[in-house]
Amino acid sequence: MSKKIAVIVGSLREGSFSKQIAKNMMKLFPSDYEPEFVEFGNLPLYNEDIDTPENVPAEYTEFRNKIKDAAGVLFVTPEYNRSIPGGLKNAIDVGSRPYGANAWEKKPAAVVSVSPGAISGFGANHVLRQSLVFLDMPTLQQPEAYIGNVTKILDDNGNVAEGTVGFLQSIVDAYVDLLNRY
Ligand code: FNR
Numbered sequence: 001m002s003k004k005i006a007v008i009v010g011s012l013r014e015g016s017f018s019k020q021i022a023k024n025m026m027k028l029f030p031s032d033y034e035p036e037f038v039e040f041g042n043l044p045l046y047n048e049d050i051d052t053p054e055n056v057p058a059e060y061t062e063f064r065n066k067i068k069d070a071a072g073v074l075f076v077t078p079e080y081n082r083s084i085p086g087g088l089k090n091a092i093d094v095g096s097r098p099y100g101a102n103a104w105e106k107k108p109a110a111v112v113s114v115s116p117g118a119i120s121g122f123g124a125n126h127v128l129r130q131s132l133v134f135l136d137m138p139t140l141q142q143p144e145a146y147i148g149n150v151t152k153i154l155d156d157n158g159n160v161a162e163g164t165v166g167f168l169q170s171i172v173d174a175y176v177d178l179l180n181r182y
Pocket of ligand 1: 012016017018077078079080082083115116120
């Protein structure tokens with residue numbers, strides 16, 4: 001049976017560079033893995049008042065079930081103001097609740113930060129890791145995945161240059177190793 005990998009892209013933007021990098025990585029998984037995008041743009045802002053058995057939004061339940069069904073989670077995110085985009089943080093919060101039913105728990109994760117700039121989303125990468133520690137997600141440590149100057153490595157069709165395929169493959173391979181250990 002193939003193992004689903006939830007691929008969560010931190011950007012909602014149609015032409016997102018992060019999404020293009022994610023697509024390139026999804027092609028590099030072994031055939032017994034099934035990476036698929038899990039969207040979060042439709043999630044209402046997290047509010048404990050509506051997160052009750054009577055009122056819980058269907059979007060929350062659907063999102064949580066997709067995370068629970070996945071063998072692991074691959075995050076590919078841009079950096080917003082040296083942190084992660086608010087929508088991504090909202091998704092993390094939604095998945096973490098209700099108290100005692102953390103959908104992220106024990107799901108092996110990998111974090112890839114993407115930026116047109118030279119600092120490569122380092123801030124976002126590590127802010128995200130801070131939450132993943134608390135959520136109890138074993139997270140790939142090496143190789144680190146900071147994709148800077150992203151516009152220089154993507155062609156007009158959204159494919160990465162030859163040299164970058166090998167780098168992305170090394171991240172996917174190490175992540176698959178991590179998944180196989182759990
Ligand atoms: C940015 N951008 C940005 N880039 C960066 O490297 N560090 C940062 O702190 C920020 N901050 C930031 C805040 C906000 C609100 C926006 C909209 C953008 C630029 C960002 O990297 C760029 O827009 C990317 O193209 C966004 O990623 P996607 O949508 O292409 O995946």
